[in-house]
Amino acid sequence: MRIAIVSDTHxxxxxxxxxxxKIERENPDLILHLGDVMEDADVMEAILGREVRRVPGNCDYAYGMNHALFIQVEKIGIYAVHGHEQGVKRSLRPLAGExxxxxxxxxxxxxxxxxxxxxxGGVHLLNPGSAALPKNGQEKSxxxxxxxGKEFSFDIVPL
Structure with a gap:
């Protein structure tokens, strides 16, 4: 299974x-948007004609919405969040523990x-970067x- 992961489209x-x-070229099985701005996932759905699963970020108004997704893919559990509630700018340990x-x-x-x-801590953490406003001299990604099965790999790709 291939999953497209995008965040911070703003x-x-x-x-x-x-x-x-990129998604149309790669044709992944699942698409995830990790917030900021979550409504951009609606735009993506309109363009792509398929579902984009999402979690809200700190710039989203999502009262009552689940701020995390747990997805079981084959034998691998995936936990998806925006990261602001876990304090990922300070440390990844709370997110890894959660x-x-x-x-x-x-x-x-x-x-x-x-x-x-x-x-x-036995958890593989991935941030796809920002599709719109990258920091630290990085490219949009x-x-x-x-x-x-039990194997997985990531590719961070520039836009």
Whole structure:
């Protein structure tokens, strides 16, 4: 299974179009939007003609909406959040602990606008970076996650 992961599109139509072009070329099985701005997932759905699963970010008004997704793909648990509630700008340990507590081997997050991948406490953490407003001199980016059985790999791709 292949999953497209995008975060922090911040209403940038040019970035949303680039993300959709990559998704159309790669044709993943699932698409996740990790917030900021969550309504951009609606725009992506209109362009792509398919569902975009999402979690709200700190710039989203999502009262009563679940701020995390847990998805079981084959034999891998995936925990997806925006990351502001877990304090990912200070430390990834709270997110890793929360994900492990849910039984996830992978935790996906955004919020920092910095693409990053690392292992912590038995959890593989991935931030796809920002599709619209990257920081630390990085390029605009998104990611693809490939899962086969108990094996997985990530590709952070520039837009």
């Amino acid at each position: 209403k940038s139509m040019s970035s949303i179009r680039k993300v959709c072009e 994900a492990a507590g849910k039984g996830a081997k992978i935790a996906l997050y955004g919020h920092t606008h910095v693409a990053r991948e690392e292992d912590l 998104m990611a693809f996650l490939k899962i086969r």
